[in-house]
Amino acid sequence: MPLKRAESTEQTPSPSSRSRSLPPAAATIAAELAGFQREMLRFAVLQLRDQASAEDAVQEAMLAALQGADRFGERAKLKTWVFAILKNKIVDIIRRRVREPSYQEPAEEIDEGDFDPLFRANGHWQGDSRPADWGDPEKSFENQRFWAVFDTCLNRLPAGTARVFMMREMLGLETDEICEELSMSSNHCWVVLHRARMGLRVCLDQKWFTSGERA
Amino acid sequence: MMNCKQAVRLMSDEMDRDLPGGERFALRLHTLICTGCRNYRQQLSFLRQACQQQVAANDATPPSAPPAA
Ligand SMILES: [Zn+2]
Numbered sequence: 001m002p003l004k005r006a007e008s009t010e011q012t013p014s015p016s017s018r019s020r021s022l023p024p025a026a027a028t029i030a031a032e033l034a035g036f037q038r039e040m041l042r043f044a045v046l047q048l049r050d051q052a053s054a055e056d057a058v059q060e061a062m063l064a065a066l067q068g069a070d071r072f073g074e075r076a077k078l079k080t081w082v083f084a085i086l087k088n089k090i091v092d093i094i095r096r097r098v099r100e101p102s103y104q105e106p107a108e109e110i111d112e113g114d115f116d117p118l119f120r121a122n123g124h125w126q127g128d129s130r131p132a133d134w135g136d137p138e139k140s141f142e143n144q145r146f147w148a149v150f151d152t153c154l155n156r157l158p159a160g161t162a163r164v165f166m167m168r169e170m171l172g173l174e175t176d177e178i179c180e181e182l183s184m185s186s187n188h189c190w191v192v193l194h195r196a197r198m199g200l201r202v203c204l205d206q207k208w209f210t211s212g213e214r215a
Numbered sequence: 216m217m218n219c220k221q222a223v224r225l226m227s228d229e230m231d232r233d234l235p236g237g238e239r240f241a242l243r244l245h246t247l248i249c250t251g252c253r254n255y256r257q258q259l260s261f262l263r264q265a266c267q268q269q270v271a272a273n274d275a276t277p278p279s280a281p282p283a284a
Contacts, residue, residue, distance in 0.1 A: 043269065123218030130251035137261045141268055150265060168231070169266035175231045186232075194227035201258050 025069035032078055033065055040086055046154060047090045047166050057093055061086040087171050094167070095181060106160040110195040118202075131201070134209045145213055153203035157196055164189060165196035217245045222252045226259055 037058065044054035065072070065082045072081055097103055118129040125131070140146040154162060164182070167173045173181075179189045208214050217225075222245045225238055234242065246253050 119218075119220045123220040125219045125251045131254035131258060133254055134258060134261065137258075138264070141265070147269075150269075166266075169263060170269060190228050190231055191224075193231060194224050197227050197230075197259055197262055198223065200262055201255070204262075205258075 022066050023070040025072070026066040029069050029072065029078060030066065033062055033082060036079055036082060037062070040083070042151075043083070043170075044086065044090060046151060047170065048093060049159060049162075053093050057086060057089040060089045064089075091167075091171055091173070094163070098181060098183075106158075106163065109158055109160040109192060110199055112195075115195070115198055131205070132210055134205075137209065140208065140214060143214075146208060149204065149208045149212065153200050153207065156203055157199055161192055161196045161199070164192045165200075168193060217241045219245075219249060219252055222246070222249070223255055226252065226256050230259060230263065
């Protein structure tokens with residue numbers, strides 16, 4: 001019978017179900033994992049905007065990866081796998097934050113009126129705001145400076161706006177999941193996503209593509 | 216006739232939900248005649264691609280070239 005190999009489909013090992021001692025396979029991935037630490041931290045800080053919780057998320061993800069090392073096969077690159085674990089940890093932290101009694105909604109969102117200057121009274125683009133062709137933008141992916149600008153632009157988004165955007169685009173949640181986690185209406189979610197994209201686009205345009213470093 | 220301000224909102228929405236036929240049609244008409252909004256739409260999908268590349272950005276092996284559109 002073509003029984004599938006006992007390969008686990010779960011992403012995050014549950015430490016409670018087994019002893020906390022690490023499997024022998026942990027030793028073989030430990031060094032490679034350690035090499036990702038800085039990049040994981042950068043990613044987590046971007047998502048959580050808080051160094052301490054970002055460090056927690058990275059540590060938890062590292063530990064979970066080591067504990068689940070024997071379940072890590074050839075099925076994925078180690079980096080992809082550990083980042084998938086990290087994403088889950090970050091979503092957990094956001095979830096926990098939202099449920100804390102002391103939780104306060106980050107009030108900062110981009111205002112509807114903030115983009116008005118881009119458009120004429122009839123709702124069409126102002127001449128100098130009309131999006132220009134970015135040429136071959138994917139080329140910028142190979143440029144480290146581009147990623148620095150990209151981070152800067154993400155960090156410029158107001159906290160409330162950035163959180164929704166990153167849950168959608170970086171943590172890969174569907175909008176209805178985000179709405180539920182953050183108790184937002186679908187329409188509000190879409191509006192916030194729209195403003196985030198608008199803001200990010202303008203920032204990248206100014207700082208990189210049209211008048212920034214690449215230009 | 217749809218204006219650019221309405222079009223950019225719908226172009227964002229279509230990344231997150233299925234647009235009803237009427238909106239989709241009006242948007243298609245608009246982007247046929249409006250270069251700015253055509254560029255905007257490409258830039259939105261570039262943003263999505265960039266976010267997905269975040270993880271791979273500093274990978275030892277350079278990210279493979281995106282498929283030609
Ligand atoms: Zn337009």
